[in-house]
Amino acid sequence: MSDRGRKILLAALLAGTGLLAAGTLAWYALDRRDMQPAVFAPAETAVRQREAVLNVNEATAAELEELPGIGPALAERILAWRAENGPFSGPEDLQRVSGVGPALCQAVESFIRYQ
Numbered sequence: 001m002s003d004r005g006r007k008i009l010l011a012a013l014l015a016g017t018g019l020l021a022a023g024t025l026a027w028y029a030l031d032r033r034d035m036q037p038a039v040f041a042p043a044e045t046a047v048r049q050r051e052a053v054l055n056v057n058e059a060t061a062a063e064l065e066e067l068p069g070i071g072p073a074l075a076e077r078i079l080a081w082r083a084e085n086g087p088f089s090g091p092e093d094l095q096r097v098s099g100v101g102p103a104l105c106q107a108v109e110s111f112i113r114y115q
Contacts, residue, residue, distance in 0.1 A: 053113045056094065057087040067101050068107045074099050 001009075054063055056078070064075035074097075081097045088094050091105040093114075 053111055056081065056112045056114055057111075067111055069104045070108070090114055 023096055054067070056064075061075040063079055064070050065072060070078070070083065077099060078094070078097050082088065085093075085096075091102075091109070094100050094105055095102065
């Protein structure tokens, strides 16, 4: 390949890389524009806020899964802990469940109660 051919190839590669980077940044910006801060769908969030909060000691697995950061496996571990140890008295009890830490307790604190 001639020196001129290499320069053209290099210029084409740089231009392509620039376009790819610009497209990626544009997609990222557009994708983030519509994201909601809550995990709930907007209608579910409004319903949950109107209903006050979920009693973690009476909640079903499906109800727990509606909370931010709680999926099916963690919901089942919460129910198992509750069945084995009795009702949760506060966040310190909830954090005894494997997979629940301070960050998750903080994320769900406004959606749950213990009594």
